[in-house]
Amino acid sequence: MQLRTRIAVTFLALLAVVLAAALLAVSAANQTNAEREINRQLETGRLVFERALETNRRQLAQAAQVLAADFGFREAVASRDAETIVSALQNHGARIGASLAVLLSLDGRVLASTDPTIAIGENFRQADALRRADPGERGPSVAVANGHVHQLVMVPVRSPLPVAWVVMGFALDEQAVRELASVTGLDVTLATRTLGGWTAAASTLPKAQLPGALVALAQGGDVQGDLALRALPLIANPDVAVTVALTRSVAEARRPFDRLTDRLVLIALASLSLTAVAAFWVARNITRPLQALAGVVERIRGGRYDAEVEIERRDEIGTLAEGLQLMRAAVESRDHDIRTLAYTDRLTGLMNRTAFAAALAEALRAGEPRTALALINVRRFRRINECLGYGVGDEVLRQIAARLDEPPRLASRVGRVAGDYFAAYTPLGAGTTPEQWGAQLLARLAAPVVVSGQPIDVSTTVGLASAPDDSADADDLLRCADLALERARRDNADLRRYDAAWRVATPEQLSLLGELKRAIDEGELKLAFQPKIQLTSGELCGVEALMRWQHPTRGLLPPGAFVPFAEQAGFIRKLTRYALREATVIGAQWHRAGRPLPIAVNISADDLADPGFEAGVAEALRESGLPPSLLALEVTESGFIADPAQALGRLEALRLLGVGLSIDDFGTGYSSLSYLTRMPVDELKIDRSFVSALGSSSEVAAVVRAALEMAHSLGLKVVAEGIEDVATAQQLAVLGCDVGQGYLYSKPLLRADFERWRDAQPLPATSPPSILPAPRAVAARSR
Amino acid sequence: MTRLAATACLMLAAGGACAAPLTVAISTADGAPYADVVAILDPAEGPAPTPAEPGSAVIDQVHKAFVPRVSVIRTGTAVYFPNSDRIRHQVYSLSAARSFNLKLYAGTAAPPVVFGQSGLVVLGCNIHDSMVGFVAVVDTPYFGRTGADGRARIEAPAGRYRLRLWHPELAATVAPRAVVLGAEPQTLELRVARGDDPSAVSPWVD
Numbered sequence: 006m007q008l009r010t011r012i013a014v015t016f017l018a019l020l021a022v023v024l025a026a027a028l029l030a031v032s033a034a035n036q037t038n039a040e041r042e043i044n045r046q047l048e049t050g051r052l053v054f055e056r057a058l059e060t061n062r063r064q065l066a067q068a069a070q071v072l073a074a075d076f077g078f079r080e081a082v083a084s085r086d087a088e089t090i091v092s093a094l095q096n097h098g099a100r101i102g103a104s105l106a107v108l109l110s111l112d113g114r115v116l117a118s119t120d121p122t123i124a125i126g127e128n129f130r131q132a133d134a135l136r137r138a139d140p141g142e143r144g145p146s147v148a149v150a151n152g153h154v155h156q157l158v159m160v161p162v163r164s165p166l167p168v169a170w171v172v173m174g175f176a177l178d179e180q181a182v183r184e185l186a187s188v189t190g191l192d193v194t195l196a197t198r199t200l201g202g203w204t205a206a207a208s209t210l211p212k213a214q215l216p217g218a219l220v221a222l223a224q225g226g227d228v229q230g231d232l233a234l235r236a237l238p239l240i241a242n243p244d245v246a247v248t249v250a251l252t253r254s255v256a257e258a259r260r261p262f263d264r265l266t267d268r269l270v271l272i273a274l275a276s277l278s279l280t281a282v283a284a285f286w287v288a289r290n291i292t293r294p295l296q297a298l299a300g301v302v303e304r305i306r307g308g309r310y311d312a313e314v315e316i317e318r319r320d321e322i323g324t325l326a327e328g329l330q331l332m333r334a335a336v337e338s339r340d341h342d343i344r345t346l347a348y349t350d351r352l353t354g355l356m357n358r359t360a361f362a363a364a365l366a367e368a369l370r371a372g373e374p375r376t377a378l379a380l381i382n383v384r385r386f387r388r389i390n391e392c393l394g395y396g397v398g399d400e401v402l403r404q405i406a407a408r409l410d411e412p413p414r415l416a417s418r419v420g421r422v423a424g425d426y427f428a429a430y431t432p433l434g435a436g437t438t439p440e441q442w443g444a445q446l447l448a449r450l451a452a453p454v455v456v457s458g459q460p461i462d463v464s465t466t467v468g469l470a471s472a473p474d475d476s477a478d479a480d481d482l483l484r485c486a487d488l489a490l491e492r493a494r495r496d497n498a499d500l501r502r503y504d505a506a507w508r509v510a511t512p513e514q515l516s517l518l519g520e521l522k523r524a525i526d527e528g529e530l531k532l533a534f535q536p537k538i539q540l541t542s543g544e545l546c547g548v549e550a551l552m553r554w555q556h557p558t559r560g561l562l563p564p565g566a567f568v569p570f571a572e573q574a575g576f577i578r579k580l581t582r583y584a585l586r587e588a589t590v591i592g593a594q595w596h597r598a599g600r601p602l603p604i605a606v607n608i609s610a611d612d613l614a615d616p617g618f619e620a621g622v623a624e625a626l627r628e629s630g631l632p633p634s635l636l637a638l639e640v641t642e643s644g645f646i647a648d649p650a651q652a653l654g655r656l657e658a659l660r661l662l663g664v665g666l667s668i669d670d671f672g673t674g675y676s677s678l679s680y681l682t683r684m685p686v687d688e689l690k691i692d693r694s695f696v697s698a699l700g701s702s703s704e705v706a707a708v709v710r711a712a713l714e715m716a717h718s719l720g721l722k723v724v725a726e727g728i729e730d731v732a733t734a735q736q737l738a739v740l741g742c743d744v745g746q747g748y749l750y751s752k753p754l755l756r757a758d759f760e761r762w763r764d765a766q767p768l769p770a771t772s773p774p775s776i777l778p779a780p781r782a783v784a785a786r787s788r
Numbered sequence: 789m790t791r792l793a794a795t796a797c798l799m800l801a802a803g804g805a806c807a808a809p810l811t812v813a814i815s816t817a818d819g820a821p822y823a824d825v826v827a828i829l830d831p832a833e834g835p836a837p838t839p840a841e842p843g844s845a846v847i848d849q850v851h852k853a854f855v856p857r858v859s860v861i862r863t864g865t866a867v868y869f870p871n872s873d874r875i876r877h878q879v880y881s882l883s884a885a886r887s888f889n890l891k892l893y894a895g896t897a898a899p900p901v902v903f904g905q906s907g908l909v910v911l912g913c914n915i916h917d918s919m920v921g922f923v924a925v926v927d928t929p930y931f932g933r934t935g936a937d938g939r940a941r942i943e944a945p946a947g948r949y950r951l952r953l954w955h956p957e958l959a960a961t962v963a964p965r966a967v968v969l970g971a972e973p974q975t976l977e978l979r980v981a982r983g984d985d986p987s988a989v990s991p992w993v994d
Contacts, residue, residue, distance in 0.1 A: 074917075076880070076889070076914060079882055080882060080887075082882075083882035083883075083884075083887065163912070163917055164882040164883075164910070164912060165910065165911075165912025165913070165917055165919065165920050166910055166912075166920060166989050168882075
């Protein structure tokens with residue numbers, strides 16, 4: 006429910022409840038009051054009525070007494086002259102308007118009467134009651150005579166002792182009833198009961214209501230229909246009864262109270278309506294600005310900060326609006342800051358990786374015909390940081406950034422995508438190759454960077470990729486450039502352009518990655534062992550452990566099928582650790598079994614970049630119990646070309662562990678001999694490409710011979726790989742090669758097969774010769 | 789002894805004049821003397837007594853009351869109604885035996901009223917309703933009225949008589965009784981019931 010409605014409804018409901026309660030209370034009070042009022046009126050009416058009757062009686066009595074005291078009348082009575090007496094009665098009765106005058110003997114017999122229906126000599130029915138009521142006592146006495154009801158008084162005639170009674174009566178007729186009604190304020194009904202039931206002698210009630218009043222009288226009730234009734238019995242004899250019924254119309258008595266209730270209802274309705282209007286008005290006044298504010302908030306939420314809060318009020322809502330306005334500005338400012346932080350490199354002010362990738366994607370989407378992307382790495386930047394401090398390192402990065410970004414601009418956008426990695430892209434004009442553009446970049450960065458007046462040589466490597474040739478997707482294009490950069494670093498070259506042939510990340514290989522992870526857990530990776538044979542004696546002198554993948558669907562896979570991919574995918578460290586653990590365990594078992602055999606494990610360039618690598622090797626040795634001298638690690642040339650200083654340090658650390666080190670695939674890389682002299686290795690493995698061509702090419706033979714001589718002069722043992730025939734083996738032996746390895750002796754065998762093969766070899770006469778010179782000697786030589 | 793005297797007197801009465809007084813002593817039921825009781829001796833036999841010259845009587849009005857309240861007189865007696873009060877009275881009677889109406893007067897201005905017919909006459913004052921007086925008018929000359937001691941003395945010749953007793957407030961009519969008077973005086977002691985309604989007048993029996 007809307008706030009506006011809620012406020013209004015709440016107030017209305019509250020008011021309605023209060024009004025309803027008030028109405029109920031008033032209505033109940035009115036009901037009670039009306040009943041009480043009716044009772045009060047009836048009671049008052051009764052008192053007034055009785056008083057009126059009494060007053061009548063007194064007047065009547067007085068008149069009767071005057072008559073009785075009249076000497077002439079007394080003489081007439083004394084004379085017993087009936088006609089005279091009747092005339093006297095008529096005369097005196099007429100004086101006071103009496104309807105009846107009767108002379109009674111002392112014992113109550115009629116002596117004379119003005120009413121001819123009252124027979125002379127008959128017993129006057131009410132005489133006893135009247136005598137009891139006289140003198141001065143209250144209480145009306147009535148009589149029915151000649152069909153009329155009369156109020157009667159009786160006084161004695163004295164001469165001077167009582168000699169007779171004079172009875173005088175007033176007719177209680179319509180006239181009298183009307184007068185009584187006017188003094189009591191009630192309807193007065195005079196009813197008589199004879200054998201035929203109640204009949205009304207006189208009444209001020211409307212004819213329609215008369216039967217109801219008579220029924221009430223007959224039943225003795227005090228309410229009949231609309232009439233509230235109070236009965237005053239005047240005569241209650243078994244054969245005749247006279248009762249005065251005072252009645253009040255209940256509806257009429259209630260009318261003032263009903264009017265009050267009606268008025269209250271009207272007032273309640275009016276106040277409800279007014280309150281409704283007022284409540285809605287107030288609520289709207291409150292909620293309209295709130296709605297406006299809600300709209301502003303909604304716009305701000307949507308990132309639109311242009312919405313001005315236009316509410317000028319002095320109340321809380323005004324304060325809220327002002328607060329919202331301030332908040333809007335603050336949010337806008339912070340949003341700007343956050344965007345800046347999120348998309349800007351703080352050190353150089355260039356775009357960061359996220360922003361650059363987005364910009365590149367945008368540019369590619371915009372559909373430039375050709376776009377060249379360059380990833381630029383500052384070579385040996387780590388050395389700069391380490392030797393000259395981070396401040397200088399930062400300054401170098403800043404200056405490089407400035408050069409890349411300064412006019413004339415070489416690139417549309419430049420970003421710093423990682424520590425010492427920059428990226429730039431540019432549309433390529435017709436006839437321009439990415440390599441040319443890359444060369445321009447290199448040229449701009451060629452000059453030494455001057456920090457605090459000191460020139461620092463900075464060399465950079467560039468990896469290039471171009472859209473749409475290599476990829477039309479920004480992320481993919483960046484990966485291509487990254488591969489090109491890596492290739493350039495590995496090749497120790499300034500610049501490489503991405504070659505589609507490098508693309509290995511086929512969908513098949515992508516699935517391979519997941520499988521490879523599983524393979525380690527499931528134990529699908531096995532070690533295969535290829536023996537190393539002393540060429541001079543033909544004895545087994547060592548073994549190279551090679552990784553085999555017992556793939557559940559593709560069968561046994563050689564290392565070449567998954568190791569390069571693992572290297573690219575950053576998975577090679579895990580593979581190496583796995584191989585190391587397996588090899589040391591097996592080597593230790595052989596050692597404990599009395600058949601110690603040096604085991605060589607291949608490690609990759611990535612392992613050399615792993616600061617925890619030597620610790621991992623030491624742990625494998627410790628856990629397996631394999632003496633370090635029985636473990637050798639084979640590193641390819643490329644393994645230390647990317648960062649020779651780092652590789653050198655790592656190899657020296659490994660050397661200190663006491664494990665053997667050898668250079669694998671010698672001759673395929675571009676390593677300089679100067680590195681070779683500095684490497685703390687004790688073995689050189691000549692690549693199989695030389696061995697296989699040895700017999701057919703005298704040039705190769707010359708190279709092999711030179712290598713052998715160089716190695717031996719450095720004190721290194723030389724192993725020839727890929728020996729497949731006896732002639733080659735003999736030729737190598739002649740050339741002075743120490744150890745041979747190849748299908749001539751055995752292909753790589755899984756452990757069980759290898760142990761069977763080993764056990765089939767003739768045992769050496771003496772203990773196996775060490776293939777390793779003393780570490781100390783190597784260390785000395787490496788300097 | 790009483791019987792002897794009575795017998796003697798009867799004998800005397802038969803032969804000649806002989807008079808002996810009769811004393812009537814009336815008391816109420818509780819033994820108290822009953823005043824204002826009228827005692828009347830009607831001769832039971834023989835000729836009516838020779839009418840004497842009618843005398844006169846006085847009924848005074850003192851302190852708004854007739855004094856005496858009860859009078860007994862012989863037929864033809866003229867009664868004077870002097871007024872001893874300083875206020876005026878208007879004495880009247882509406883009784884059948886003698887109705888009259890004196891004009892308003894003071895002192896002795898009123899003329900005497902002759903009561904010529906026997907019977908009971910009730911006196912009233914037109915001004916003062918509380919004033920009630922009774923006059924018993926009788927044909928016989930032998931009557932008396934009890935005083936404060938309840939006694940009345942009646943002089944009558946010896947002979948047989950009928951004794952009537954009347955008082956305005958008797959509870960019941962006292963039946964007449966036969967009395968024989970002889971030469972000896974005799975006293976008759978009687979008890980009567982006294983009524984308690986002052987407005988109810990005992991009926992008069994001739």
